[in-house]
Amino acid sequence: xxxxxxxxxxxxxxxxxxxxxxxxxxxxxxxxxxxxxxxxxxxxxxxxxxxxxxxxxxxxxxxxxxxxxxxxxxxxxxxxxxxxxxxxxxxxxxxxxxxxxxxxxxxxxxxxxxxxxxxxxxxxxxxxxxxxxxxxxxxxxxxxxxxxxxxxxxxxxxxxxxxxxxxxxxxxxxxxxxxxxxxxxxxxxxxxxxxxxxxxxxxxxxxxxxxxxxxxxxxxxxxxxxxxxxxxxxxxxxxxxxxxxxxxxxxxxxxxxxxxxxxxxxxxxxxxxxxxxxxxxxxxxxxxxxxxxx
Ligand SMILES: *[C@@H]1O[C@H](CO)[C@@H](O)[C@H](O)[C@H]1NC(C)=O
Ligand SMILES: *[C@@H]1O[C@H](CO)[C@@H](O)[C@H](O)[C@H]1NC(C)=O
Numbered sequence: 347x348x349x350x351x352x353x354x355x356x357x358x359x360x361x362x363x364x365x366x367x368x369x370x371x372x373x374x375x376x377x378x379x380x381x382x383x384x385x386x387x388x389x390x391x392x393x394x395x396x397x398x399x400x401x402x403x404x405x406x407x408x409x410x411x412x413x414x415x416x417x418x419x420x421x422x423x424x425x426x427x428x429x430x431x432x433x434x435x436x437x438x439x440x441x442x443x444x445x446x447x448x449x450x451x452x453x454x455x456x457x458x459x460x461x462x463x464x465x466x467x468x469x470x471x472x473x474x475x476x477x478x479x480x481x482x483x484x485x486x487x488x489x490x491x492x493x494x495x496x497x498x499x500x501x502x503x504x505x506x507x508x509x510x511x512x513x514x515x516x517x518x519x520x521x522x523x524x525x526x527x528x529x530x531x532x533x534x535x536x537x538x539x540x541x542x543x544x545x546x547x548x549x550x551x552x553x554x555x556x557x558x559x560x561x562x563x564x565x566x567x568x569x570x571x572x573x574x575x576x577x578x579x580x581x582x583x584x585x586x587x588x589x590x591x592x593x594x595x596x597x598x599x600x601x602x603x604x605x606x607x608x609x610x611x612x613x614x615x616x617x618x619x620x621x622x623x624x625x626x627x628x629x630x631x632x633x634x635x636x637x638x639x640x
Contacts, residue, residue, distance in 0.1 A: 371562040374406075378563065381405040381531065392561050398424075398431055398534045399554040405533030408565065411439075413527045413583040414496050415567020415593055420488040421451075421532075422559040423460055428453025428485070430538030430549030433558045437493055437528040443470040445523035447493050447500055447512075451484065452477075452541045453556070460484050461618070464502050466512045468523050474632070476510055477619035478612065488561060495567075496591075497524055497584075498599040508601055508609045509616075512634075520634050527570035527579055534558050 374394045380387055386404035388395040396404040423433055431453040438446040446467035451460055459479045466474045482489065492503040500523070502510040514522040534556065538549040549556075568583035568591065585594040592598070601609060621628065622635035 371564045374560070374563055376563075377410075377565055378406045378408050378530070381407040381533070388557075394560045396433075396532070396534045396558050396560070398536060398556040398558075400551045403533060403535035405531065405535075408530040411527035411529050411570045411572065412437075412565065412567035413570050413579055414524075414591065415565070416492060416494045417530050417567060418490050418492040418562070418564040419532070419560055420490050420562035421484070422486075422488045423451050423484045424453055424534075424556045424558055425485045427456045427550055427553040428460070428556055429455045429458075429542040429547040430536055431534060431556045432537040432541050433532070433534045435491055435532040437495070437530050438467075439523075439526035439528045441470075441526075445469070445526050445528065446472065447495070447502070447523075447528075449491050449493075449502065451558075452537075454542055455547060462504075462509075464510050466500065466523075468521050473621060473627075474512075475619065475621050476617065478509060478616040479618060480504065481616060488559070490562065494593065494598070495523075496593040496598055501601070507612060508605050509612050511601060511609065513600075515634055518633075525576060525580060527583075530565065532560070 373392075374389070383402045383404040386397040386399070386402055387406075388397065394406075396406075398404070417437060419435065421433070421435065424431055433451040433453075434448065436446060436448040436450075438444055444467060446465070448463070448465040448467075450463040450465070452463055454460055461477050462480060462484075463475055463477045465472050465476075480489075489505050490503075492501075492506070494501040494503065498514050500512040501508050514524070516522050536549050538547070539545050570579045570583065574582070583591075585591050622632060625631075
């Protein structure tokens with residue numbers, strides 16, 4: 347009796363712990379390591395700060411690579427004058443035919459709004475820029491920036507609000523990134539040749555150092571050991587009869603109705619540039635844009 351009673355309690359305890367584990371964020375060093383300019387990293391308890399000055403920017407990378415799942419971090423962008431600087435947060439595979447999902451935060455002069463540029467590279471080809479302003483000042487507080495990636499879609503989210511969806515349209519003959527494991531990266535650097543007002547506004551180094559702050563690192567994704575072949579990775583990270591990844595659940599294959607409404611709102615009120623409607627750059631509409639529902 348006592349044993350029968352105890353079993354579910356103990357199980358429940360472990361299930362509870364596992365679920366907590368999924369939702370909780372990790373220490374920077376558990377998941378990431380500095381990629382360059384170690385001396386431009388500042389650790390303050392749970393906070394990580396990356397510094398850009400006239401000597402160097404800085405960047406970090408995940409220790410592992412992943413195929414599908416969810417990656418999230420909280421970022422507070424450079425306060426005050428951030429003109430000329432770019433803070434990037436992205437996932438990328440390696441090689442000439444790499445895939446990449448980008449958040450790029452383009453700085454601005456004091457009081458002027460940051461722009462968030464997103465991009466998707468498939469098989470080494472990008473040119474899928476979208477630009478938006480945000481519905482809050484991203485330099486005042488931490489906000490979460492998330493990539494959700496599964497076999498059906500790549501979703502970019504800001505504080506849980508979807509801002510961009512890249513849908514799998516392989517049935518139309520359009521390649522979708524689903525064969526290459528990706529690392530997770532972030533960096534801050536000087537891009538004053540293009541970032542702010544098209545490169546007109548240069549970085550004012552008298553306002554250096556420019557500091558981006560991070561916390562709340564979360565990776566809930568299928569981890570891929572470097573030593574493992576692409577075929578084995580594809581097998582390991584595909585849901586099957588024995589194992590089912592939560593991101594392969596039917597509810598994750600497209601946005602919920604609520605999320606679709608949120609995306610429509612974001613696009614109507616905050617989108618300032620979409621490659622899909624740039625006829626000067628693309629006289630022939632990029633093929634995936636023909637099928638966009640948004
Ligand atoms: C900077 O501010 C100007 C003026 O408000 C705006 O036109 C521009 O889009 C903003 N962002 C960047 C990155 O230039
Ligand atoms: C970097 O900027 C500082 C502060 O403006 C200045 O004193 C220093 O000379 C600069 N160094 C270089 C290498 O440009």
